[in-house]
Amino acid sequence: MIKDRLRKLRSLMAENGVQAYIVPSTDPHQSEYVPAFWRRREWISGFTGSAGDVVVTMDKAGLWTDSRYFLQAEDQLEGSGITLFKQGVSGTPSIVSWITDQLSSGERVGVDARLFTSGEFSAMAETWAMSGIGLISLSENLVDLIWADRPDVPSEPVRVHPVEFSGESVADKLEKIRRELKLRRMDAHVVTMLDAIAWLYNVRGSDVEYNPVVIAYAIVTMDSAMLFVHGEKVGESLRSHLAGQVNINEYEAFADALGELADGGGRILLDSGSASQWVTEQLEGNCSVEMGTSPITLLKAVKNEVELEGFKKAHVRDGVAMVRFLNWLEKAVPAGGVTEISAADKLAGFRAENEHFTGLSFETISSYGPHGAIIHYGPTPETDVELKPDGIYLVDSGGQYLDGTTDITRTVTLGNPTKKQKELFTRVLKGHIDLGMCRFPVGTVGKQLDTIARLPLWEVGLNYGHGTGHGVGSYLNVHEGPHAISYYRCIGVPFMPGMVTSNEPGFYLAGEFGIRIENLVYVVQDETAPDKELPFNRFENLTVCPIDTRLVEQSLLTDAELDYLNRYHRFVFDSLSPLLSGDDLEWLRKATKKL
Numbered sequence: 286m287i288k289d290r291l292r293k294l295r296s297l298m299a300e301n302g303v304q305a306y307i308v309p310s311t312d313p314h315q316s317e318y319v320p321a322f323w324r325r326r327e328w329i330s331g332f333t334g335s336a337g338d339v340v341v342t343m344d345k346a347g348l349w350t351d352s353r354y355f356l357q358a359e360d361q362l363e364g365s366g367i368t369l370f371k372q373g374v375s376g377t378p379s380i381v382s383w384i385t386d387q388l389s390s391g392e393r394v395g396v397d398a399r400l401f402t403s404g405e406f407s408a409m410a411e412t413w414a415m416s417g418i419g420l421i422s423l424s425e426n427l428v429d430l431i432w433a434d435r436p437d438v439p440s441e442p443v444r445v446h447p448v449e450f451s452g453e454s455v456a457d458k459l460e461k462i463r464r465e466l467k468l469r470r471m472d473a474h475v476v477t478m479l480d481a482i483a484w485l486y487n488v489r490g491s492d493v494e495y496n497p498v499v500i501a502y503a504i505v506t507m508d509s510a511m512l513f514v515h516g517e518k519v520g521e522s523l524r525s526h527l528a529g530q531v532n533i534n535e536y537e538a539f540a541d542a543l544g545e546l547a548d549g550g551g552r553i554l555l556d557s558g559s560a561s562q563w564v565t566e567q568l569e570g571n572c573s574v575e576m577g578t579s580p581i582t583l584l585k586a587v588k589n590e591v592e593l594e595g596f597k598k599a600h601v602r603d604g605v606a607m608v609r610f611l612n613w614l615e616k617a618v619p620a621g622g623v624t625e626i627s628a629a630d631k632l633a634g635f636r637a638e639n640e641h642f643t644g645l646s647f648e649t650i651s652s653y654g655p656h657g658a659i660i661h662y663g664p665t666p667e668t669d670v671e672l673k674p675d676g677i678y679l680v681d682s683g684g685q686y687l688d689g690t691t692d693i694t695r696t697v698t699l700g701n702p703t704k705k706q707k708e709l710f711t712r713v714l715k716g717h718i719d720l721g722m723c724r725f726p727v728g729t730v731g732k733q734l735d736t737i738a739r740l741p742l743w744e745v746g747l748n749y750g751h752g753t754g755h756g757v758g759s760y761l762n763v764h765e766g767p768h769a770i771s772y773y774r775c776i777g778v779p780f781m782p783g784m785v786t787s788n789e790p791g792f793y794l795a796g797e798f799g800i801r802i803e804n805l806v807y808v809v810q811d812e813t814a815p816d817k818e819l820p821f822n823r824f825e826n827l828t829v830c831p832i833d834t835r836l837v838e839q840s841l842l843t844d845a846e847l848d849y850l851n852r853y854h855r856f857v858f859d860s861l862s863p864l865l866s867g868d869d870l871e872w873l874r875k876a877t878k879k880l
Contacts, residue, residue: 287331287365293431294329294341301423303395305384308339308428313399314479315559317764318647320493320500321436325428328435332361334661339367340380342387349380352750353660356795373750373773381412390417398422398562403555403576406562422562439492443499443518445526446487450688450760452591455487455530458584462505465580472551474579475543475568476503478559480762481581486512486531488523489760495647496762497685502539504546513539543567556582558766582767585758587783592759593807595688596785596827599641600805603684603691604829604857605864606635611697611831612872618699619674625651625664628672628680636684646683646690646763653678657696657799660751660791674700677798677836683763692763692787694803697833709792710800710836715741716790717802718846720753720770720824721853724811725780727820731768732775738790747792754786757805780822784808788824804828826853829860831876839880851879 298306308330312323318335326332330339330348334357337350346367350358358369371377378386384394394413398406410420429435448454462485466474476482479498483489490499502513510531519533527533534542546553547570555564556579568574588596610632617623617631629651636642652662653672657679664670672678678699683692696710716738723737731754738753754770757763767778770786780786789803806824814821831854839847854877865873 290329290431291341291346291366294427295343297427297430298395301395302393304388304392305340305342305394306427307396309400310337311400313561314477315402316479318493318496320439322438328432329428330367331365332358334358338380340384345387347383356659381409385413385416388418393419393421395421395423397426398566401562403560403562403565404557438515439500440517441491442520443514443523444489445522446489450595451487452589458485459505459510461584462580463507466507470552471554471575473504473506473546474554475560475564476579476581477564480758481579481585483761484585485581486527495645497643497760504542511542540567547572586756586765586767587781588759588785599686599689600691600827600829601860602639604861606639607693607830608861608865608873609635609869612869618672623672624669625653626669632682641687643685643687646685646692650681652799654798655796658793658795658797660793672699677706679799679801681801681803685760687760690757690760690763692757692803692805693828693830694789694801695830696800696802698835702836706798707836707838711838711841712741713790713792713800713802714837715842715846717788718849720788721806722849724821724823727822728779730775730777730779731770732772734770735772742792749791749793753790754788757785757787780808782808782810782822802832829857831857834880847880
């Protein structure tokens with residue numbers, strides 16, 4: 286099937302005079318997770334991971350993805366004719382260098398300019414030009430032309446997100462954006478990121494699985510604001526919500542609006558990390574296009590008091606669901622019949638009973654034994670296995686609530702933990718605790734903090750291939766920038782009070798097991814810092830759920846680490862015990878017992 290799709294794509298490539306074609310995983314809004322009708326890379330390759338790009342030439346094809354998906358990609362690409370290129374592994378060529386080697390001077394690479402930022406497009410074009418290779422924007426996406434059973438565009442209505450949960454009105458947010466535009470001497474801001482638009486206009490939707498966003502564009506000028514969205518999604522509640530502040534237009538009218546903006550002159554701000562090459566091309570005219578960081582990015586990342594309070598409440602409810610699930614799991618596995626999928630479904634059922642729950646925040650990673658080593662493993666009917674009362678089970682999951690977004694990973698023993706498993710679990714736990722205890726000066730960035738969580742593993746020559754922390758939206762995307770605790774995703778944005786991030790070190794042994802411990806935390810000012818002229822920040826936990834102490838090798842913990850773990854478990858018990866009863870309460874009491 287995949288080979289037939291590649292054959293059809295190559296036929297269209299020949300018709301369009303291109304010798305290589307790139308199919309990225311993203312969409313016109315540079316989203317990490319995309320709706321089904323934009324999952325072109327998944328359709329052309331059969332690889333279902335959230336990150337990865339495909340390149341097709343006339344006689345070869347390759348998929349580039351990161352370490353989270355190496356094992357998954359190897360399995361899903363088997364027999365497809367597509368070669369796996371492991372990003373981050375020594376000797377793996379980049380997409381640009383590989384294409385340079387495959388093509389000759391005078392040949393061309395074709396792309397859909399909607400799927401690449403202006404910076405990405407320019408960088409590729411400049412590199413290939415040195416080898417005589419051309420880069421062209423094709424008017425139509427070639428995958429779309431051969432995708433016969435392509436899913437429909439989402440049509441669910443746009444929902445209003447009330448100030449009760451957002452903590453700030455649309456008018457106040459627009460005022461902040463215009464104030465920032467004035468400071469930067471800009472006349473307009475074109476907004477293309479879906480979560481930025483949802484935040485700005487206090488709207489939510491169901492267009493992207495797990496992410497409550499709406500497929501839309503926006504333009505903000507000093508005296509007007511526009512929303513571009515498919516008309517069938519607009520109801521009276523939205524019209525009333527935006528009346529007098531935001532003009533609603535058809536999604537397809539965005540191109541004409543960009544043309545009018547260009548003809549009007551002035552300085553137009555585009556977000557360099559998300560605005561596509563196509564948007565830039567539409568703005569060719571009398572205006573001056575200025576690339577920079579959208580002011581929305583930082584405003585959205587620093588949560589206000591209402592949002593933080595919502596996060597806390599959502600995590601308490603989520604913690605109740607987790608405790609009920611872990612108690613159930615401990616009893617159900619020995620009885621038999623529990624599988625990775627049925628366990629994930631059971632957890633989703635507990636969450637669904639919570640107030641303000643609207644759905645999961647991502648596909649649950651329910652992984653037993655060797656599957657735990659596949660970092661972003663998602664069980665399917667073909668891979669689903671039964672959980673036995675032996676070995677390690679890793680569950681990474683989260684919920685979307687009207688007042689907050691959760692993301693938690695717990696690794697638990699189902700029986701007979703080995704000495705090696707306990708040592709590795711404890712080293713991961715040490716990194717998690719050391720980062721949680723860390724006090725850091727104002728101005729500290731995530732690349733600095735990332736090292737702290739890795740040191741206990743580095744001490745014995747071990748590491749993990751993913752970042753340690755990502756930002757999280759307020760009833761928005763579970764992955765949010767601009768901050769990141771990561772050696773490769775950190776872009777230099779300091780951590781500030783009000784930012785929410787994950788704390789999730791891990792370790793993975795291919796073919797055996799995976800370990801990850803993840804809490805969401807938020808940044809607060811460290812009031813205990815001795816020098817008030819040198820202010821410090823620190824983290825506070827949001828996630829409320831026990832950590833499996835049966836996997837802890839206590840001798841490896843320092844007194845400070847042990848004290849932190851005991852204090853965390855006291856916090857968990859005090860937060861959840863009023864909401865639990867009977868057997869669930871007794872399980873919680875045992876799980877949070879002081880070491």
